Amino acid sequence: MKNEISIGLLGLGTVGSGVATILQQHQQDLRHKLGVQVTIKKVLIKDINKERLSSLDPSVFCTDIHELLNDPSLDIIVEVMGGIDGAKNAIEEALKAGKQVVTANKDVMAEYGHELLKLADEQKCDLFYEASVAGGIPIIRTLEDGLASDRISSLMGIVNGTTNFILTKMKKENMSYADALAEATALGYAESDPSADVDGLDAARKMVILSSLAFSTEVHLDDVLVRGMKEIRDGDLDMAADFGYTMKMIGSSKKDEDGIEVAVEPVFMANSHPLASVNNEYNAVYIHGDAVGETMLYGPGAGSLPTATSVVSDIIAACRNLLLEVNGKRVHSAQHERVMKPESKQFAKYFHRVLVTDEVGVLSKMTSIYGKHGASIQSVMQHPAQEEGKAELVLLTHRISRQQHLNVLGDLEGTASVISHYRIEGEESA
Numbered sequence: 001m002k003n004e005i006s007i008g009l010l011g012l013g014t015v016g017s018g019v020a021t022i023l024q025q026h027q028q029d030l031r032h033k034l035g036v037q038v039t040i041k042k043v044l045i046k047d048i049n050k051e052r053l054s055s056l057d058p059s060v061f062c063t064d065i066h067e068l069l070n071d072p073s074l075d076i077i078v079e080v081m082g083g084i085d086g087a088k089n090a091i092e093e094a095l096k097a098g099k100q101v102v103t104a105n106k107d108v109m110a111e112y113g114h115e116l117l118k119l120a121d122e123q124k125c126d127l128f129y130e131a132s133v134a135g136g137i138p139i140i141r142t143l144e145d146g147l148a149s150d151r152i153s154s155l156m157g158i159v160n161g162t163t164n165f166i167l168t169k170m171k172k173e174n175m176s177y178a179d180a181l182a183e184a185t186a187l188g189y190a191e192s193d194p195s196a197d198v199d200g201l202d203a204a205r206k207m208v209i210l211s212s213l214a215f216s217t218e219v220h221l222d223d224v225l226v227r228g229m230k231e232i233r234d235g236d237l238d239m240a241a242d243f244g245y246t247m248k249m250i251g252s253s254k255k256d257e258d259g260i261e262v263a264v265e266p267v268f269m270a271n272s273h274p275l276a277s278v279n280n281e282y283n284a285v286y287i288h289g290d291a292v293g294e295t296m297l298y299g300p301g302a303g304s305l306p307t308a309t310s311v312v313s314d315i316i317a318a319c320r321n322l323l324l325e326v327n328g329k330r331v332h333s334a335q336h337e338r339v340m341k342p343e344s345k346q347f348a349k350y351f352h353r354v355l356v357t358d359e360v361g362v363l364s365k366m367t368s369i370y371g372k373h374g375a376s377i378q379s380v381m382q383h384p385a386q387e388e389g390k391a392e393l394v395l396l397t398h399r400i401s402r403q404q405h406l407n408v409l410g411d412l413e414g415t416a417s418v419i420s421h422y423r424i425e426g427e428e429s430a
């Protein structure tokens with residue numbers, strides 16, 4: 001029986017230093033829970049001269065990854081260095097060396113998760129990745145364990161802390177986009193390349209991970225429709241408020257008899273929906289299960305200690321398995337073939353904001369375009385435009401397919417210029 005479990009930590013940045021802090025400060029609790037000492041034995045960093053806040057003894061620092069991967073005394077490798085190729089190789093090598101692996105890396109898990117989980121199964125090793133989606137929220141464990149008894153039919157969530165922080169600051173404090181992004185970066189929420197956050201890629205990766213788990217199928221990044229924050233125009237946040245909505249970057253994933261649809265996009269979320277009041281760097285995932293009905297998980301989606309909480313919980317899970325000698329026993333293979341739903345079968349209500357020449361007959365031209373595509377309009381409102389002789393029209397549709405929505409937008413060309421358009425979510429009847 002082991003009396004100590006040794007950790008090799010790849011990375012000591014925002015997340016890694018949080019992991020070191022929790023492991024140090026909660027040492028007694030861990031010893032009580034596990035009955036063994038959990039010790040960080042080696043830490044990989046890039047810049048040996050960088051000043052560190054962590055109270056780890058600098059003698060554990062090294063810059064050669066193979067010093068960790070080839071060290072037979074390390075039981076668990078914790079990958080919190082980020083990036084794709086180097087991190088993927090490290091995870092692969094660690095698993096091949098028979099080590100348990102914990103990662104916070106959604107980039108790697110979204111691109112190579114299926115492959116790496118298969119390798120982990122073959123190697124009879126654990127590969128845990130709770131922190132890769134929704135930082136401090138135990139969403140992966142909820143899908144794998146808590147809701148294992150149910151069939152999930154949809155997930156809808158705010159899974160990127162940075163964009164939610166930016167939207168909250170812009171709406172509630174009138175902060176500029178640039179200032180809000182700078183603050184999110186300073187607080188350690190943003191990715192090293194924040195375009196992954198604001199362009200929706202980070203959330204898309206998380207939705208790949210969640211959808212694959214929820215529907216036990218291999219969803220790929222290419223399957224996700226992605227629209228980033230750049231689609232949001234001046235005035236849209238206020239307009240959302242005027243109509244009783246809140247603009248949110250939403251990841252959604254739905255499954256029915258026609259297949260699966262996954263999207264990440266700015267959405268008009270009804271103010272009555274709980275996701276509309278999730279603010280700052282907080283994340284939330286709203287799940288619909290056939291048996292459980294509706295349930296929502298809420299918590300911090302990014303940041304040092306919240307994210308590290310998930311990483312350390314994964315370390316505890318791997319330690320328990322090590323002590324019981326049952327690592328690598330989870331079933332990871334997909335149960336269902338991947339069937340993606342065509343856009344003609346994806347239904348929602350839409351908000352369309354367009355600029356038209358303010359002249360007789362323009363509205364009837366517009367409505368005939370909607371009619372041509374069978375897209376039913378719920379309401380039309382006219383707003384004054386900045387430009388002389390122009391008017392802004394806002395149209396809310398009834399439920400139409402994404403295909404109809406795109407066909408209408410394409411056909412409006414020539415009659416109107418489209419300023420912005422969003423899916424509407426969260427209404428009882430939407």
Ligand SMILES: NC(=O)C1=CN([C@@H]2O[C@H](COP(=O)(O)OP(=O)(O)OC[C@H]3O[C@@H](n4cnc5c(N)ncnc54)[C@H](OP(=O)(O)O)[C@@H]3O)[C@@H](O)[C@H]2O)C=CC1
Binds near residue numbers: 012050063086188
């Ligand atoms: N920040 C957050 O809130 C969250 C982050 N994540 C994920 O966690 C991971 C880590 O993120 P975060 O902590 O923010 O990243 P940071 O950039 O803050 O830290 C990265 C750490 O890894 C080290 N490192 C990076 N590349 C190398 C390399 N090639 N060789 C040696 N050391 C290297 C860096 O060393 P040095 O210190 O010397 O520069 C640094 O200590 C990422 O995958 C991220 O997506 C997941 C959820 C939330």
Ligand SMILES: N[C@@H](CC=O)C(=O)O
Binds near residue numbers: 132135191
């Ligand atoms: N950049 C990410 C960090 C956590 O995954 C985010 O903002 O959510």
Ligand code: NA
Binds near residue numbers: 130137139
């Ligand atoms: Na999580």
